[in-house]
Amino acid sequence: MATIHSFEPVVGPHANILILGSMPGEASLAAHQYYAHPRNAFWPIISPLLDIGADAPYSEKITALISSPIALWDVFQSCERNGSLDAMIRPDNYIINDFASLFSHHKQIRYVFFNGGTAERYFTRHVLVTSDFKHLQRLRLPSTSPANASLSFDQKRVIWHEKIQAALI
Numbered sequence: 001m002a003t004i005h006s007f008e009p010v011v012g013p014h015a016n017i018l019i020l021g022s023m024p025g026e027a028s029l030a031a032h033q034y035y036a037h038p039r040n041a042f043w044p045i046i047s048p049l050l051d052i053g054a055d056a057p058y059s060e061k062i063t064a065l066i067s068s069p070i071a072l073w074d075v076f077q078s079c080e081r082n083g084s085l086d087a088m089i090r091p092d093n094y095i096i097n098d099f100a101s102l103f104s105h106h107k108q109i110r111y112v113f114f115n116g117g118t119a120e121r122y123f124t125r126h127v128l129v130t131s132d133f134k135h136l137q138r139l140r141l142p143s144t145s146p147a148n149a150s151l152s153f154d155q156k157r158v159i160w161h162e163k164i165q166a167a168l169i
Helices: 026-031 042-050 058-067 099-105 117-128 153-168
Strands: 003-005 017-021 070-074 076-081 089-096 111-115 137-141
Touching (some): 017 117, 042 058, 042 153, 058 070, 089 117, 111 117, 111 153, 117 137
Parallel strands (some): 017 070, 017 111, 111 137
Antiparallel strands (some): 003 076, 076 089
């Protein structure tokens, strides 16, 4: 089982919302792009909030994020995992990203939205218990992964847009 590493955070000076995934999947790691799997709903859901097309080049998506109030990162800095499923993350060999550093440099972040349950579980277990970040408003959103078939794309989109827009008010 190989050790895999997440990407750097995508965060601009106006970010007050941090969206956290767990760890990029195989397609994302191969492309070195967040949410690169063609069936992942993240970019089709988030793009209208950034005023860009879901099919925009990746560099434009990142530029739009940096200019927006939305930041993007993962809970894990590294882990061992076969495949892309969070359930395959080896539970005894991972490193959590340095959230103390991120939040000290971006004090304006007030909301943490989790893209699925694994990100929420590990953030709660490893970041909240060791740090003074309990003031952050936290919410789990439905995973945009194609493995999450419990909700339709439209249901996911409505929930994501409703929660993000409420945080922007």
